[in-house]
Amino acid sequence: MTIEQDLYSRSEGCCELCGVSENIHVLEVPPRTGGKVDDCVLICQTCSEQIEYPDRVDVHHWRCLNESMWSQVPAVQVLAWRMLKRLSGESWALDLLDMLYLDEETLEWAEATGESDTDEETVKHVDCNGVVLEAGDTVMLTKDLTVKGAGFTAKRGTAVRGISLVPDNPEHIEGRVNGQQIVILTKFVKKT
Numbered sequence: 001m002t003i004e005q006d007l008y009s010r011s012e013g014c015c016e017l018c019g020v021s022e023n024i025h026v027l028e029v030p031p032r033t034g035g036k037v038d039d040c041v042l043i044c045q046t047c048s049e050q051i052e053y054p055d056r057v058d059v060h061h062w063r064c065l066n067e068s069m070w071s072q073v074p075a076v077q078v079l080a081w082r083m084l085k086r087l088s089g090e091s092w093a094l095d096l097l098d099m100l101y102l103d104e105e106t107l108e109w110a111e112a113t114g115e116s117d118t119d120e121e122t123v124k125h126v127d128c129n130g131v132v133l134e135a136g137d138t139v140m141l142t143k144d145l146t147v148k149g150a151g152f153t154a155k156r157g158t159a160v161r162g163i164s165l166v167p168d169n170p171e172h173i174e175g176r177v178n179g180q181q182i183v184i185l186t187k188f189v190k191k192t
């Protein structure tokens, strides 16, 4: 059997998200590209268009997830999860999302396209006043800092130009003081 035939028998020829039987086609759920049945869903034009173009989303159309999110097919769960995540401004969508349990592998797949990024803001670095720091900023030290292993003290008031941010630690930035690249705690700097 071809993938299409497999999918038709799995879904009885209906869109696996909203259940209509017109204008349906096979969609491989990104980022998978293996062309396996398990990576694909049968989907209608309306659903696939709204998935692809977030600005065309008709919120009410997605009430269909109320049913389809309980599908046993991981690929369908992934699409349902991503769509609910996108609609999580709606309280009904948030409620459904709370109920939708994905196993570890499926969740990883669902998150792989970064649909959840808007929710969980990436790490923010802020100075002693709560001002957001960006790579390349100049900061001033707000206290004398003993630089371990370098044998000098970076004096309060020292300007550090062109800082870089330590990606996975919001409390750490790096900058050059006395010609040496050192790690500085964000709470001891002030953006200038």
Ligand SMILES: [Zn+2]
Pocket (backbone or CB within 6 Å): 015, 016, 017, 018, 019, 020, 043, 044, 045, 046, 047, 048
């Ligand atoms: Zn549909």
